[in-house]
Amino acid sequence: MKEEGTYPKSSFIKLFDNKRTYFYEIIKEGTYPLTEQLHYTRNPKHPIPHNYVVKTQYGKAIYTVECSIEYVEKKPLYKICFGVNFSREVHSWETSTDAACKYYQEFNGMKEMEKNQNRDQSNKENKGKISGTLLFGLKLLSVERVRRTMSLDLKIRPFIDLGNSQKRRRILGLSQSILDIVERERDNTFHPDDQIKLKQIKFEIDDDVYDINFGKVNKIEEIKKIEAVVKSLDKGHISREAYRSLARIEDLPREKAVCDIRQKINAEMKKQVPLTLVDLLQPTKFEPIREEPNITDSEIITNMLELIGKGGQRRITDILNYIIPLYIEKGILIPRQSTLHIRISGDGHNVGRKVKHVMVTMTLLNDLNGLQKPDNHYTLVLYPGAETYESLKNVLTPLISDLCILKEKGFNQIGGNQWPVELYFSSDWKFLAICLGMNAANAQYFCPWCDCNKNGINTTSKKINKSMDNIKVYIHVLCNHVAEFLEIHHKFGLAAFSCSPVEKKNHMQICLYFQNTLKDGGNRNSRKSAILEMLEHENRQLYFASNRVPNFFKKSKKYRLE
Known part of the structure:
Protein backbone atom coordinates (compact mmCIF):
# COMPACT_ATOMS: atom_id res chain seq x y z
CA MET A 1 0.00 0.00 0.00
CA ASP A 153 15.04 1.13 24.28
CA LEU A 154 13.85 4.10 26.36
CA LYS A 155 17.25 5.81 26.14
CA ILE A 156 15.89 9.29 26.79
CA ARG A 157 18.15 12.00 25.45
CA PRO A 158 18.64 15.24 27.37
CA PHE A 159 16.11 17.88 26.43
CA ILE A 160 18.81 20.34 25.42
CA ASP A 161 20.10 17.89 22.78
CA LEU A 162 16.73 17.60 21.01
CA GLY A 163 15.64 19.49 17.93
CA ASN A 164 12.71 21.87 18.05
CA SER A 165 10.20 19.35 16.68
CA GLN A 166 11.38 16.69 19.14
CA LYS A 167 11.15 19.16 22.03
CA ARG A 168 7.63 20.02 20.97
CA ARG A 169 6.59 16.36 20.81
CA ARG A 170 8.10 15.61 24.22
CA ILE A 171 6.39 18.61 25.85
CA LEU A 172 3.04 17.77 24.24
CA GLY A 173 3.43 14.12 25.17
CA LEU A 174 3.95 14.95 28.82
CA SER A 175 1.06 17.43 28.68
CA GLN A 176 -1.22 14.77 27.21
CA SER A 177 -0.23 12.38 30.00
CA ILE A 178 -1.12 15.02 32.60
CA LEU A 179 -4.44 15.65 30.85
CA ASP A 180 -5.18 11.91 30.88
CA ILE A 181 -4.45 11.73 34.61
CA VAL A 182 -6.77 14.68 35.29
CA GLU A 183 -9.53 13.08 33.21
CA ARG A 184 -9.18 9.81 35.12
CA GLU A 185 -8.96 11.31 38.59
CA ARG A 186 -11.38 14.24 38.44
CA ASP A 187 -14.44 12.17 39.38
CA ASN A 188 -12.59 10.97 42.48
CA THR A 189 -12.04 14.53 43.72
CA PHE A 190 -14.78 16.71 42.25
CA HIS A 191 -18.54 16.44 41.87
CA PRO A 192 -19.72 15.72 38.29
CA ASP A 193 -21.56 19.06 38.25
CA ASP A 194 -18.28 20.93 38.85
CA GLN A 195 -17.31 20.52 35.17
CA ILE A 196 -13.60 20.75 35.83
CA LYS A 197 -11.45 21.37 32.76
CA LEU A 198 -7.68 21.52 32.45
CA LYS A 199 -7.03 24.77 30.59
CA GLN A 200 -3.30 25.38 30.91
CA ILE A 201 -0.10 24.04 32.43
CA LYS A 202 3.37 25.56 32.62
CA PHE A 203 6.79 23.87 32.47
CA GLU A 204 10.25 25.22 33.18
CA ILE A 205 13.07 23.28 31.54
CA ASP A 206 16.66 24.55 31.57
CA ASP A 207 15.50 28.11 32.38
CA ASP A 208 13.03 28.07 29.46
CA VAL A 209 9.33 28.36 30.33
CA TYR A 210 6.66 26.57 28.27
CA ASP A 211 2.93 27.31 28.46
CA ILE A 212 0.64 24.58 27.14
CA ASN A 213 -2.99 25.46 26.49
CA PHE A 214 -5.63 22.75 26.10
CA GLY A 215 -8.57 22.83 23.72
CA LYS A 216 -9.31 24.92 20.66
CA VAL A 217 -8.70 28.65 20.63
CA ASN A 218 -11.85 30.67 21.36
CA LYS A 219 -11.35 33.39 18.75
CA ILE A 220 -14.26 35.50 20.02
CA GLU A 221 -12.83 35.57 23.53
CA GLU A 222 -9.36 36.34 22.17
CA ILE A 223 -10.70 39.33 20.22
CA LYS A 224 -12.60 40.58 23.28
CA LYS A 225 -9.44 40.37 25.35
CA ILE A 226 -7.40 42.29 22.78
CA GLU A 227 -10.14 44.93 22.51
CA ALA A 228 -9.95 45.33 26.29
CA VAL A 229 -6.18 45.81 25.96
CA VAL A 230 -6.70 48.50 23.29
CA LYS A 231 -9.22 50.20 25.60
CA SER A 232 -6.73 50.20 28.48
CA LEU A 233 -3.93 51.53 26.26
CA ASP A 234 -6.20 54.35 25.10
CA LYS A 235 -7.25 55.14 28.63
CA GLY A 236 -3.67 55.36 29.86
CA HIS A 237 -2.28 56.70 26.55
CA ILE A 238 0.44 54.03 26.64
CA SER A 239 2.83 54.13 23.70
CA ARG A 240 3.67 51.15 21.51
CA GLU A 241 7.21 50.94 22.85
CA ALA A 242 5.97 50.94 26.44
CA TYR A 243 3.47 48.19 25.64
CA ARG A 244 6.17 46.07 24.00
CA SER A 245 8.19 46.34 27.21
CA LEU A 246 5.17 45.28 29.28
CA ALA A 247 4.47 42.34 26.96
CA ARG A 248 8.01 41.05 27.54
CA ILE A 249 7.38 41.00 31.28
CA GLU A 250 3.77 39.83 31.49
CA ASP A 251 1.74 37.37 29.40
CA LEU A 252 -0.03 39.89 27.16
CA PRO A 253 -1.20 39.73 23.52
CA ARG A 254 1.52 40.59 21.02
CA GLU A 255 1.78 44.22 20.00
CA LYS A 256 1.04 43.41 16.34
CA ALA A 257 -2.25 41.71 17.29
CA VAL A 258 -3.19 44.77 19.37
CA CYS A 259 -2.28 47.10 16.49
CA ASP A 260 -4.36 45.04 14.04
CA ILE A 261 -7.45 45.19 16.29
CA ARG A 262 -6.99 48.94 16.77
CA GLN A 263 -6.86 49.46 13.01
CA LYS A 264 -9.90 47.23 12.56
CA ILE A 265 -11.87 49.32 15.08
CA ASN A 266 -10.74 52.54 13.37
CA ALA A 267 -11.87 51.28 9.96
CA GLU A 268 -15.23 50.07 11.31
CA MET A 269 -15.92 53.33 13.12
CA LYS A 270 -14.98 55.48 10.12
CA LYS A 271 -17.88 53.86 8.26
CA GLN A 272 -20.34 54.96 10.95
CA VAL A 273 -18.73 58.19 12.15
CA PRO A 274 -16.58 59.41 9.22
CA LEU A 275 -13.59 61.65 9.90
CA THR A 276 -12.94 64.57 7.60
CA LEU A 277 -9.61 66.36 7.33
CA VAL A 278 -10.01 69.81 5.77
CA ASP A 279 -7.68 72.59 4.65
CA LEU A 280 -8.40 75.81 6.50
CA LEU A 281 -7.75 79.37 5.45
CA GLN A 282 -5.19 80.51 8.00
CA PRO A 283 -3.00 83.63 8.12
CA THR A 284 0.67 83.22 7.32
CA LYS A 285 1.58 85.47 10.23
CA PHE A 286 0.01 85.34 13.68
CA GLU A 287 -0.59 88.13 16.12
CA PRO A 288 1.16 87.48 19.40
CA ILE A 289 -1.08 86.06 22.15
CA ARG A 290 -1.17 88.43 25.07
CA GLU A 291 -2.49 85.92 27.61
CA GLU A 292 -0.23 83.52 29.45
CA PRO A 293 0.36 80.36 27.36
CA ASN A 294 -1.26 77.16 28.64
CA ILE A 295 1.43 75.01 26.98
CA THR A 296 5.14 75.98 26.91
CA ASP A 297 6.75 72.69 25.83
CA SER A 298 8.92 73.52 22.77
CA GLU A 299 8.38 70.09 21.18
CA ILE A 300 4.59 70.39 21.39
CA ILE A 301 4.70 73.95 20.00
CA THR A 302 6.84 72.82 17.03
CA ASN A 303 4.50 69.97 16.17
CA MET A 304 1.48 72.24 16.48
CA LEU A 305 3.01 74.80 14.08
CA GLU A 306 3.60 72.05 11.50
CA LEU A 307 -0.14 71.25 11.43
CA ILE A 308 -1.46 74.78 11.00
CA GLY A 309 -3.96 74.85 8.16
CA LYS A 310 -5.23 71.33 8.81
CA GLY A 311 -8.48 70.68 10.67
CA GLY A 312 -10.59 67.67 11.52
CA GLN A 313 -14.37 67.34 11.68
CA ARG A 314 -17.07 64.87 12.66
CA ARG A 315 -20.74 65.45 11.86
CA ILE A 316 -23.02 65.92 14.84
CA THR A 317 -25.72 63.76 13.22
CA ASP A 318 -23.32 60.80 12.90
CA ILE A 319 -22.42 61.05 16.59
CA LEU A 320 -26.07 61.35 17.64
CA ASN A 321 -26.98 58.24 15.64
CA TYR A 322 -24.26 56.33 17.48
CA ILE A 323 -24.74 57.56 21.06
CA ILE A 324 -28.55 57.81 21.31
CA PRO A 325 -29.00 53.98 21.63
CA LEU A 326 -26.56 54.08 24.57
CA TYR A 327 -28.56 56.82 26.30
CA ILE A 328 -31.81 54.94 25.65
CA GLU A 329 -30.29 51.80 27.19
CA LYS A 330 -29.28 53.76 30.29
CA GLY A 331 -32.81 55.16 30.61
CA ILE A 332 -31.65 58.76 30.05
CA LEU A 333 -33.63 59.12 26.83
CA ILE A 334 -37.13 57.77 26.18
CA PRO A 335 -38.29 57.53 22.53
CA ARG A 336 -41.31 59.72 21.65
CA GLN A 337 -41.06 61.44 25.04
CA SER A 338 -37.62 62.99 25.51
CA THR A 339 -36.23 66.13 23.91
CA LEU A 340 -32.56 66.24 22.93
CA HIS A 341 -30.96 69.12 24.86
CA ILE A 342 -27.77 69.53 22.84
CA ARG A 343 -25.07 71.74 24.29
CA ILE A 344 -22.37 73.06 21.94
CA SER A 345 -19.13 74.19 23.60
CA GLY A 346 -15.90 75.73 22.34
CA ASP A 347 -12.45 76.31 23.76
CA GLY A 348 -9.20 77.74 22.48
CA HIS A 349 -6.02 76.65 24.27
CA ASN A 350 -2.87 78.77 24.08
CA VAL A 351 0.12 76.79 22.76
CA GLY A 352 3.14 79.03 23.11
CA ARG A 353 2.78 82.71 22.23
CA LYS A 354 1.45 82.39 18.70
CA VAL A 355 -0.92 79.46 18.18
CA LYS A 356 -4.13 78.15 19.70
CA HIS A 357 -5.60 74.68 19.63
CA VAL A 358 -9.32 75.19 19.00
CA MET A 359 -11.92 72.57 19.88
CA VAL A 360 -15.70 72.52 19.45
CA THR A 361 -17.66 69.79 21.24
CA MET A 362 -21.22 68.64 21.87
CA THR A 363 -22.88 66.87 24.77
CA LEU A 364 -26.41 66.03 25.89
CA LEU A 365 -27.66 67.99 28.89
CA ASN A 366 -30.12 65.13 29.45
CA ASP A 367 -27.27 63.26 31.19
CA LEU A 368 -26.79 65.57 34.17
CA ASN A 369 -24.63 63.08 36.07
CA GLY A 370 -22.13 62.73 33.22
CA LEU A 371 -21.64 66.35 32.20
CA GLN A 372 -18.46 66.82 34.26
CA LYS A 373 -16.69 63.92 32.53
CA PRO A 374 -14.54 65.00 29.54
CA ASP A 375 -15.30 61.73 27.71
CA ASN A 376 -19.00 62.70 27.56
CA HIS A 377 -18.14 65.78 25.51
CA TYR A 378 -17.80 64.58 21.91
CA THR A 379 -15.42 66.46 19.64
CA LEU A 380 -16.97 67.93 16.49
CA VAL A 381 -14.18 70.22 15.22
CA LEU A 382 -10.43 70.42 15.91
CA TYR A 383 -7.84 72.68 14.40
CA PRO A 384 -4.58 74.46 15.37
CA GLY A 385 -4.28 78.08 14.32
CA ALA A 386 -5.85 81.43 14.95
CA GLU A 387 -8.93 81.81 17.13
CA THR A 388 -10.63 84.44 14.97
CA TYR A 389 -14.09 85.06 13.58
CA GLU A 390 -12.93 84.25 10.02
CA SER A 391 -11.29 80.94 11.07
CA LEU A 392 -14.32 79.80 13.07
CA LYS A 393 -16.70 80.81 10.29
CA ASN A 394 -14.65 78.77 7.82
CA VAL A 395 -14.34 75.63 9.91
CA LEU A 396 -17.84 75.69 11.44
CA THR A 397 -19.82 76.07 8.19
CA PRO A 398 -20.88 72.36 8.02
CA LEU A 399 -21.74 72.33 11.74
CA ILE A 400 -23.84 75.50 11.48
CA SER A 401 -25.77 73.94 8.60
CA ASP A 402 -26.48 70.79 10.64
CA LEU A 403 -27.53 72.84 13.68
CA CYS A 404 -29.99 74.87 11.63
CA ILE A 405 -31.64 71.68 10.37
CA LEU A 406 -31.74 70.19 13.88
CA LYS A 407 -33.36 73.33 15.28
CA GLU A 408 -36.02 73.53 12.57
CA LYS A 409 -36.83 69.85 11.96
CA GLY A 410 -35.45 68.00 14.98
CA PHE A 411 -33.31 64.88 14.66
CA ASN A 412 -34.50 61.96 12.56
CA GLN A 413 -32.59 59.00 13.98
CA ILE A 414 -31.66 56.10 11.72
CA GLY A 415 -34.22 53.46 12.61
CA GLY A 416 -37.29 55.67 12.75
CA ASN A 417 -37.25 57.69 16.01
CA GLN A 418 -37.88 61.42 15.65
CA TRP A 419 -36.44 63.61 18.41
CA PRO A 420 -37.26 67.27 19.18
CA VAL A 421 -34.09 69.32 19.68
CA GLU A 422 -33.20 72.26 21.92
CA LEU A 423 -29.80 73.89 21.29
CA TYR A 424 -27.54 75.48 23.92
CA PHE A 425 -24.12 77.10 23.80
CA SER A 426 -21.49 77.33 26.52
CA SER A 427 -17.94 78.72 26.41
CA ASP A 428 -15.74 81.37 27.92
CA TRP A 429 -16.48 85.02 27.12
CA LYS A 430 -13.78 85.31 24.45
CA PHE A 431 -14.92 82.33 22.38
CA LEU A 432 -18.55 83.47 22.65
CA ALA A 433 -17.68 87.02 21.64
CA ILE A 434 -15.70 85.78 18.61
CA CYS A 435 -18.66 83.68 17.49
CA LEU A 436 -20.91 86.75 17.76
CA GLY A 437 -18.41 88.95 15.92
CA MET A 438 -18.00 91.26 18.93
CA ASN A 439 -15.00 93.34 19.85
CA ALA A 440 -12.77 92.84 22.85
CA ALA A 441 -13.95 92.76 26.47
CA ASN A 442 -13.04 96.47 26.86
CA ALA A 443 -15.32 97.54 23.97
CA GLN A 444 -18.00 100.16 24.49
CA TYR A 445 -20.77 97.53 24.32
CA PHE A 446 -19.25 94.36 25.74
CA CYS A 447 -22.21 92.27 26.91
CA PRO A 448 -23.66 89.60 24.59
CA TRP A 449 -27.06 89.68 26.33
CA CYS A 450 -27.93 93.30 27.11
CA ASP A 451 -27.16 96.86 25.88
CA CYS A 452 -25.02 97.77 28.87
CA ASN A 453 -22.01 99.96 28.04
CA LYS A 454 -18.77 100.69 29.86
CA ASN A 455 -20.19 103.76 31.57
CA GLY A 456 -23.04 101.73 33.09
CA ILE A 457 -21.02 98.70 34.05
CA ASN A 458 -21.98 99.05 37.72
CA THR A 459 -25.69 99.06 36.95
CA THR A 460 -27.36 95.96 38.42
CA SER A 461 -30.81 96.37 36.90
CA LYS A 462 -29.96 95.36 33.33
CA LYS A 463 -32.00 92.49 31.92
CA ILE A 464 -31.49 90.24 28.89
CA ASN A 465 -32.83 92.22 25.95
CA LYS A 466 -30.88 90.86 22.97
CA SER A 467 -32.12 88.13 20.66
CA MET A 468 -30.52 84.78 21.54
CA ASP A 469 -31.84 82.68 18.66
CA ASN A 470 -28.48 81.13 17.92
CA ILE A 471 -27.08 80.89 21.46
CA LYS A 472 -29.41 79.84 24.26
CA VAL A 473 -27.40 80.42 27.39
CA TYR A 474 -23.90 81.04 28.76
CA ILE A 475 -22.63 81.27 32.33
CA HIS A 476 -20.96 84.68 32.23
CA VAL A 477 -18.98 86.44 34.91
CA LEU A 478 -21.39 89.33 34.71
CA CYS A 479 -23.52 88.68 37.75
CA ASN A 480 -26.31 90.78 36.27
CA HIS A 481 -27.58 87.82 34.26
CA VAL A 482 -26.74 84.80 36.42
CA ALA A 483 -30.04 85.00 38.30
CA GLU A 484 -31.94 85.16 35.02
CA PHE A 485 -30.03 82.18 33.64
CA LEU A 486 -30.83 80.16 36.74
CA GLU A 487 -34.49 81.09 36.52
CA ILE A 488 -34.75 80.17 32.84
CA HIS A 489 -32.74 76.97 33.03
CA HIS A 490 -33.27 75.87 36.62
CA LYS A 491 -33.85 72.23 35.59
CA PHE A 492 -30.20 71.94 34.53
CA GLY A 493 -28.46 74.09 37.14
CA LEU A 494 -25.21 76.02 37.00
CA ALA A 495 -22.92 72.98 36.82
CA ALA A 496 -24.50 71.80 33.57
CA PHE A 497 -22.88 74.73 31.71
CA SER A 498 -19.42 74.52 33.26
CA CYS A 499 -16.65 74.64 30.65
CA SER A 500 -14.19 72.84 32.89
CA PRO A 501 -14.57 69.37 31.25
CA VAL A 502 -14.04 70.83 27.76
CA GLU A 503 -10.98 72.81 28.83
CA LYS A 504 -9.55 69.72 30.53
CA LYS A 505 -10.21 67.62 27.41
CA ASN A 506 -8.46 70.20 25.22
CA HIS A 507 -5.44 70.41 27.50
CA MET A 508 -5.06 66.61 27.74
CA GLN A 509 -5.25 66.13 23.98
CA ILE A 510 -2.58 68.73 23.29
CA CYS A 511 -0.18 67.29 25.87
CA LEU A 512 -0.70 63.69 24.75
CA TYR A 513 -0.91 63.90 20.97
CA PHE A 514 1.61 66.57 20.05
CA GLN A 515 4.66 64.76 21.42
CA ASN A 516 6.97 62.80 19.14
CA THR A 517 7.36 59.98 21.67
CA LEU A 518 3.72 58.96 21.29
CA LYS A 519 3.62 58.94 17.50
CA ASP A 520 4.42 55.48 16.10
CA GLY A 521 7.55 55.05 18.20
CA GLY A 522 9.01 58.36 17.02
CA ASN A 523 9.28 57.33 13.35
CA ARG A 524 8.85 60.71 11.73
CA ASN A 525 8.18 59.35 8.23
CA SER A 526 5.22 57.22 9.33
CA ARG A 527 3.62 59.63 11.77
CA LYS A 528 -0.08 60.33 11.41
CA SER A 529 -1.66 63.73 11.73
CA ALA A 530 -2.20 64.37 15.44
CA ILE A 531 -5.66 65.73 14.57
CA LEU A 532 -6.56 62.40 12.93
CA GLU A 533 -5.19 60.46 15.92
CA MET A 534 -7.37 62.46 18.32
CA LEU A 535 -10.53 61.87 16.31
CA GLU A 536 -9.73 58.16 15.87
CA HIS A 537 -9.21 57.93 19.63
CA GLU A 538 -12.65 59.48 20.21
CA ASN A 539 -14.24 57.11 17.69
CA ARG A 540 -12.74 54.16 19.55
CA GLN A 541 -14.26 55.39 22.82
CA LEU A 542 -17.67 55.29 21.12
CA TYR A 543 -16.94 51.74 19.93
CA PHE A 544 -15.92 50.56 23.43
CA ALA A 545 -19.08 52.02 24.97
CA SER A 546 -21.39 50.61 22.29
CA ASN A 547 -19.85 47.11 22.32
CA ARG A 548 -19.47 46.95 26.12
CA VAL A 549 -15.76 46.23 25.95
CA PRO A 550 -14.82 45.29 29.54
CA ASN A 551 -12.25 47.16 31.59
CA PHE A 552 -10.91 43.89 32.99
CA PHE A 553 -11.39 40.12 32.90
CA LYS A 554 -11.89 37.83 35.86
CA LYS A 555 -8.47 36.67 36.96
CA SER A 556 -7.70 33.11 37.96
CA LYS A 557 -7.16 32.21 41.61
CA LYS A 558 -3.57 31.23 42.31
CA TYR A 559 -2.32 28.59 44.74
CA ARG A 560 1.18 27.35 45.47
CA LEU A 561 2.14 23.76 46.28
CA GLU A 562 5.63 23.63 47.75
Missing part, protein backbone atom coordinates in the same frame (compact mmCIF):
# COMPACT_ATOMS: atom_id res chain seq x y z
CA LYS A 2 1.10 3.56 -0.72
CA GLU A 3 1.60 6.09 2.05
CA GLU A 4 1.06 9.86 1.58
CA GLY A 5 1.86 12.50 4.18
CA THR A 6 4.49 14.83 5.60
CA TYR A 7 4.70 13.40 9.11
CA PRO A 8 5.84 14.72 11.57
CA LYS A 9 5.14 18.19 10.05
CA SER A 10 1.52 17.16 9.63
CA SER A 11 -0.22 14.56 11.79
CA PHE A 12 -2.52 13.50 8.91
CA ILE A 13 -1.50 10.48 6.79
CA LYS A 14 -3.21 8.65 3.92
CA LEU A 15 -2.63 4.92 3.25
CA PHE A 16 -4.23 3.38 0.17
CA ASP A 17 -4.18 0.90 -2.70
CA ASN A 18 -6.60 0.16 -5.54
CA LYS A 19 -9.26 -1.28 -3.21
CA ARG A 20 -8.88 0.36 0.18
CA THR A 21 -8.16 3.79 1.61
CA TYR A 22 -7.42 4.72 5.22
CA PHE A 23 -7.00 8.19 6.69
CA TYR A 24 -5.06 8.59 9.93
CA GLU A 25 -4.61 11.41 12.43
CA ILE A 26 -1.74 10.68 14.81
CA ILE A 27 -2.75 11.97 18.23
CA LYS A 28 0.11 10.39 20.21
CA GLU A 29 2.85 8.57 18.33
CA GLY A 30 4.02 6.69 21.43
CA THR A 31 7.39 5.10 22.13
CA TYR A 32 8.93 1.62 21.95
CA PRO A 33 9.54 -0.30 25.19
CA LEU A 34 12.74 -2.10 26.04
CA THR A 35 13.85 -4.69 23.50
CA GLU A 36 13.01 -7.65 25.76
CA GLN A 37 9.51 -6.25 26.33
CA LEU A 38 8.76 -5.15 22.77
CA HIS A 39 6.02 -7.03 20.90
CA TYR A 40 5.59 -7.27 17.11
CA THR A 41 2.75 -7.81 14.67
CA ARG A 42 2.65 -10.97 12.57
CA ASN A 43 4.04 -11.05 9.04
CA PRO A 44 5.15 -8.50 8.10
CA LYS A 45 6.58 -7.74 11.50
CA HIS A 46 6.08 -4.20 12.85
CA PRO A 47 7.04 -3.13 16.38
CA ILE A 48 4.06 -2.33 18.62
CA PRO A 49 4.42 1.02 20.43
CA HIS A 50 3.41 2.01 23.95
CA ASN A 51 1.17 5.00 24.76
CA TYR A 52 0.01 5.26 21.13
CA VAL A 53 -3.27 6.93 20.02
CA VAL A 54 -4.53 7.31 16.44
CA LYS A 55 -7.83 8.36 14.88
CA THR A 56 -8.69 6.29 11.79
CA GLN A 57 -11.25 6.83 9.01
CA TYR A 58 -12.13 4.05 6.57
CA GLY A 59 -14.84 2.76 4.24
CA LYS A 60 -17.09 4.48 1.71
CA ALA A 61 -19.28 5.77 4.54
CA ILE A 62 -16.13 7.17 6.23
CA TYR A 63 -16.45 5.47 9.61
CA THR A 64 -14.26 6.94 12.34
CA VAL A 65 -12.67 5.12 15.27
CA GLU A 66 -10.03 5.98 17.85
CA CYS A 67 -7.45 3.26 18.44
CA SER A 68 -4.92 3.14 21.25
CA ILE A 69 -2.22 0.79 22.52
CA GLU A 70 -0.81 0.79 26.03
CA TYR A 71 1.57 -1.70 27.62
CA VAL A 72 0.15 -3.01 30.88
CA GLU A 73 2.38 -5.38 32.85
CA LYS A 74 4.71 -5.71 29.82
CA LYS A 75 1.86 -6.73 27.51
CA PRO A 76 0.07 -4.53 24.94
CA LEU A 77 -3.61 -3.72 25.50
CA TYR A 78 -5.47 -2.83 22.28
CA LYS A 79 -8.47 -0.49 22.58
CA ILE A 80 -10.93 0.78 19.97
CA CYS A 81 -13.40 3.59 20.77
CA PHE A 82 -16.30 4.34 18.42
CA GLY A 83 -19.83 5.72 18.29
CA VAL A 84 -21.03 9.17 19.30
CA ASN A 85 -18.12 11.03 20.95
CA PHE A 86 -16.29 7.66 21.01
CA SER A 87 -18.48 6.63 23.92
CA ARG A 88 -18.34 2.89 23.13
CA GLU A 89 -15.22 0.79 23.60
CA VAL A 90 -13.82 -2.69 22.92
CA HIS A 91 -10.41 -4.03 23.91
CA SER A 92 -8.25 -7.09 23.50
CA TRP A 93 -5.11 -8.51 25.12
CA GLU A 94 -4.48 -10.77 22.12
CA THR A 95 -3.81 -8.89 18.88
CA SER A 96 -4.87 -5.77 17.07
CA THR A 97 -6.94 -7.91 14.67
CA ASP A 98 -8.77 -9.54 17.58
CA ALA A 99 -9.69 -6.07 18.84
CA ALA A 100 -10.81 -5.14 15.29
CA CYS A 101 -13.09 -8.22 15.12
CA LYS A 102 -14.70 -7.35 18.45
CA TYR A 103 -15.25 -3.85 17.19
CA TYR A 104 -16.99 -5.21 14.08
CA GLN A 105 -19.33 -7.34 16.14
CA GLU A 106 -20.25 -4.42 18.37
CA PHE A 107 -20.56 -2.10 15.40
CA ASN A 108 -22.93 -4.44 13.55
CA GLY A 109 -25.08 -4.79 16.65
CA MET A 110 -25.24 -1.04 17.02
CA LYS A 111 -26.20 -0.59 13.39
CA GLU A 112 -29.02 -3.13 13.67
CA MET A 113 -30.56 -1.12 16.50
CA GLU A 114 -30.78 2.06 14.43
CA LYS A 115 -34.36 2.48 13.29
CA ASN A 116 -33.77 4.52 10.16
CA GLN A 117 -31.20 2.21 8.55
CA ASN A 118 -31.74 -0.74 6.21
CA ARG A 119 -30.70 -3.83 8.15
CA ASP A 120 -29.79 -5.97 5.14
CA GLN A 121 -27.75 -3.23 3.54
CA SER A 122 -25.97 -2.56 6.84
CA ASN A 123 -25.04 -6.22 7.20
CA LYS A 124 -23.79 -6.27 3.66
CA GLU A 125 -21.51 -3.30 4.16
CA ASN A 126 -19.97 -4.53 7.41
CA LYS A 127 -19.72 -8.22 6.69
CA GLY A 128 -16.24 -9.69 7.03
CA LYS A 129 -13.08 -8.75 8.84
CA ILE A 130 -10.78 -5.79 8.87
CA SER A 131 -7.03 -5.85 9.37
CA GLY A 132 -6.04 -4.80 12.86
CA THR A 133 -2.66 -3.52 11.71
CA LEU A 134 -4.42 -1.26 9.17
CA LEU A 135 -7.07 -0.06 11.60
CA PHE A 136 -4.39 0.76 14.21
CA GLY A 137 -2.03 2.27 11.60
CA LEU A 138 0.82 -0.05 12.54
CA LYS A 139 2.02 -0.13 8.93
CA LEU A 140 2.78 3.60 8.84
CA LEU A 141 6.51 3.66 8.15
CA SER A 142 6.88 7.43 8.59
CA VAL A 143 5.57 7.21 12.16
CA GLU A 144 7.75 4.18 12.83
CA ARG A 145 10.87 6.05 11.68
CA VAL A 146 10.15 9.03 13.94
CA ARG A 147 9.39 6.73 16.84
CA ARG A 148 12.75 4.96 16.46
CA THR A 149 14.67 8.27 16.57
CA MET A 150 12.90 9.34 19.73
CA SER A 151 13.42 6.76 22.43
CA LEU A 152 14.62 3.38 21.23
